[in-house]
Amino acid sequence: MILSxxxxxxxxxxxxxxxxxxxxxxxxxxxxxxxxxxxxxNLNFLQSLLVVISFSSLIFSFLNSQFINRTVYENSHTTxxxxxxxxxxxxxxxxxxxxxxxxxxxxxLLFLFTSQKKEKKYLTLTLLFQQIIILGFxxxxxxxxxxxxxxFPIPNEGLGLNPILxxxxxxxxxxxxxxxxxxxxxxxxxxLAALMSQSVNGNWASHIKKWAIVSWxxxxxxxxxGSIWAYYELGWGGFWFWDPVENVSLMPxxxxxxxxxxxxxxxxxxxxxxxxxxxxxxxxxxxxxxTFLVRSGILNSIHTFANDPQRGxxxxxxxxxxxxxxxxxxFKFYKQDLNLNKLTFxxxxxxxxxxxxxxxxxxxxxxxxxxxxxxxxxxxxKISVGPPFFNKLISxxxxxxxxxxxxxxxxxxxxxxxxxIYLQNVVLFFVSIITSSYLFLFIGDKGLFLxxxxxxxxYLFLATIRDLIKKNKQNLSQRISHFGFSLLVLSIxxxxxxxxxxxxNLNVGDKFKLExxxxxxxxISMTNDKNFKKVEGIFxxxxxxxxxxxLKPQLRIYNQPVIITSEADILSTLYSDNFIVMxxxxxxxxxxxxxxxxxxxxxxxxxxxxxxxxxxxxxFKDRK
Amino acid sequence: xxxxxKFISIFCFFIFCFFIFFLSLKDSKKYTPKALINKKxxxxxxKQLESNEIITENDIFEINKITLLNIWSSWCLPCRDEHKYLxxxxxxxxxxxxxxxxxxxKKNAQNFLNEFGNPYKLILVDEDGKxxxxxxxxxxxxxxIYNSEKKLIKKIIGPIDLKSxxxxxxILK
Numbered sequence: 039m040i041l042s043x044x045x046x047x048x049x050x051x052x053x054x055x056x057x058x059x060x061x062x063x064x065x066x067x068x069x070x071x072x073x074x075x076x077x078x079x080n081l082n083f084l085q086s087l088l089v090v091i092s093f094s095s096l097i098f099s100f101l102n103s104q105f106i107n108r109t110v111y112e113n114s115h116t117t118x119x120x121x122x123x124x125x126x127x128x129x130x131x132x133x134x135x136x137x138x139x140x141x142x143x144x145x146x147l148l149f150l151f152t153s154q155k156k157e158k159k160y161l162t163l164t165l166l167f168q169q170i171i172i173l174g175f176x177x178x179x180x181x182x183x184x185x186x187x188x189x190f191p192i193p194n195e196g197l198g199l200n201p202i203l204x205x206x207x208x209x210x211x212x213x214x215x216x217x218x219x220x221x222x223x224x225x226x227x228x229x230l231a232a233l234m235s236q237s238v239n240g241n242w243a244s245h246i247k248k249w250a251i252v253s254w255x256x257x258x259x260x261x262x263x264g265s266i267w268a269y270y271e272l273g274w275g276g277f278w279f280w281d282p283v284e285n286v287s288l289m290p291x292x293x294x295x296x297x298x299x300x301x302x303x304x305x306x307x308x309x310x311x312x313x314x315x316x317x318x319x320x321x322x323x324x325x326x327x328x329t330f331l332v333r334s335g336i337l338n339s340i341h342t343f344a345n346d347p348q349r350g351x352x353x354x355x356x357x358x359x360x361x362x363x364x365x366x367x368x369f370k371f372y373k374q375d376l377n378l379n380k381l382t383f384x385x386x387x388x389x390x391x392x393x394x395x396x397x398x399x400x401x402x403x404x405x406x407x408x409x410x411x412x413x414x415x416x417x418x419x420k421i422s423v424g425p426p427f428f429n430k431l432i433s434x435x436x437x438x439x440x441x442x443x444x445x446x447x448x449x450x451x452x453x454x455x456x457x458x459i460y461l462q463n464v465v466l467f468f469v470s471i472i473t474s475s476y477l478f479l480f481i482g483d484k485g486l487f488l489x490x491x492x493x494x495x496x497y498l499f500l501a502t503i504r505d506l507i508k509k510n511k512q513n514l515s516q517r518i519s520h521f522g523f524s525l526l527v528l529s530i531x532x533x534x535x536x537x538x539x540x541x542x543n544l545n546v547g548d549k550f551k552l553e554x555x556x557x558x559x560x561x562i563s564m565t566n567d568k569n570f571k572k573v574e575g576i577f578x579x580x581x582x583x584x585x586x587x588x589l590k591p592q593l594r595i596y597n598q599p600v601i602i603t604s605e606a607d608i609l610s611t612l613y614s615d616n617f618i619v620m621x622x623x624x625x626x627x628x629x630x631x632x633x634x635x636x637x638x639x640x641x642x643x644x645x646x647x648x649x650x651x652x653x654x655x656x657x658f659k660d661r662k
Numbered sequence: 663x664x665x666x667x668k669f670i671s672i673f674c675f676f677i678f679c680f681f682i683f684f685l686s687l688k689d690s691k692k693y694t695p696k697a698l699i700n701k702k703x704x705x706x707x708x709k710q711l712e713s714n715e716i717i718t719e720n721d722i723f724e725i726n727k728i729t730l731l732n733i734w735s736s737w738c739l740p741c742r743d744e745h746k747y748l749x750x751x752x753x754x755x756x757x758x759x760x761x762x763x764x765x766x767x768k769k770n771a772q773n774f775l776n777e778f779g780n781p782y783k784l785i786l787v788d789e790d791g792k793x794x795x796x797x798x799x800x801x802x803x804x805x806x807i808y809n810s811e812k813k814l815i816k817k818i819i820g821p822i823d824l825k826s827x828x829x830x831x832x833i834l835k
Contacts, residue, residue, distance in 0.1 A: 108824070112824060197746055197747075197750065198746065330683075334687060336683070336686055336687060350687045351684070351687055354680065354683050354684060354687065358676060358679075358680045361676050362673070362676065365669065365672060365673060365676070369665060369668075369669045411682065411683065411686050412682050414686060415682050415685045415686045416682070602776060602777055602778065602779060603777065604777070621773065621776060621777075622776055
């Protein structure tokens, strides 16, 4: 009771302070000579303190299983392990919104602390936009999804957290993704502020680049964790499904990646200003649009939380207010770059080309995700856009993209020694063509198209390795990221071409023969765990090519709510993953077994980590 | 193109998007037609999921029990959402739960039940969805609650949420 009240009232105070800050911001902007700036910092500090109190009280409600709180009742249970009680705080709509607000406020405080030397007008404007966003989310939370709702009479037991969500990767996935999203809000506010205070220049670019890189790192890690979760927990044997919610997190990532590249152009040459502002705006708008699409229940997906049209309408209005606000500001304050035509055949051109590709990929994902909604309203037909659509449209443009990426990164900023680069690249190009065609002759006919993509990615791989081992250490972080990306593309390609899947039914004690391997279902055992019963099967996989493998997939019968999940068992090695999952067949002693071999699977995660590592290096390098 | 025209056209484009999203949100609104309340259950014949035995409307009722008819499908995602409530309701001995498997494949339906548990006492198969339409259903999931006189007392369109879950509990008191 008391915890819920503390949480609720501190949230109301946060709202009041937010309005107060807006008031002071306007005052500061009106009377530029006076200094309200200290007030602003103090208020912001107080606001962060209160929101931390509010969030902690929700955490404590979850830890103590205070079922008087409706959010706790609907999403927790006394027998949940401590860790999942804790992560249950943000495993639901209400709690995750509170987390959004928490991160938003703390980030704007951090922004104020780290950029005190900047011009006052610019800082005040940034704070103003930031508070508008905070206010919007606060009102949304308090009106439509209060995390501190109370129910009477107090239930004895909660309904439980969905077991699918009880996974370590998923427990940290939302907060990390949110930090990424919220970091984008800082970019949004500061780009509008810079536009209004006429300070879009190299200085601003290098200042905001840090924020862009931090958000990018968190967004990348967040997406990767979600993908790891899908691979290990959902047991579908893939890592990316073009599920609407995955797409929604990919869209801001694409614009943010384009933004980081373009910021370098402003930093060095003061060009592409308008474009950078548009990218900054759309990154955050896409993040909020993502929240809208996920939370309104307009899309059907495994992530969809409860359907509530009122919530949907609120976020929709907020989203379009943000869009219109930024449109008005952009058209009022933006003056066309006069030296736009001075792009030469150097690094900035290659960055521009990179941006075009990113925009193409973005539009494919965007259209694939929201086209069904438009069609249903206009034409009243239901369609679903699946992986084939995305795979086809993206892979065609992947070939030139890979080639450009390998070529473009080797161009210099000012003048390029064209002949030398040209020769090197042609050599690499032929090497990669020969390797890829040899690979395909060796393995068998898989089509011309795939071999072209393969050639492109091998080319990029060689080019990035060449850049990586260059003597001078300039741009090392960028080279590491590019190398990671080429590794990622290669592993995805190998993985999708050479994966095997086998589906069969087995009794305990039976064997199943595959082409190169034998699968022996040895035994089955049953044990009790804290909040579930465990049925474990033991499988022996024998092959002439490698040592015997034992895999132990599980069926888990959770008690609250009663749900049976199947846990895959996966053996990862550097060469390939062996993946096995079993399901009970009703009214029979047989089990349905799905066995998969996925080559180079672990390299998908490793290469993503390498990409992030490059980003992290940039962040620390730029601080000096 | 002058910047004003640009601005107006972009503005109009976003207004258009706004209305599309707005309309599609409106579409999913829940409503209950009052006309069906207190009507007696329709006559039907449906196969049972496991045994293929023919079941009629008289076979699903039990004396002095409230009957809950839940239309579900393995491909329907909101059905997963409401499943925890159905599982909770299963414990109640005043309630008799019948599922109607709507436009589904038998194997997928069984997988769904294996994965999430089976809360139903009886599951009927509505392969082409015609019977569900006769019931007055709009889609999946949908829940019909009948009293022991076989009259409809409540209808829930869309997944059962906490609010309707409590309403059902009140009916059972």
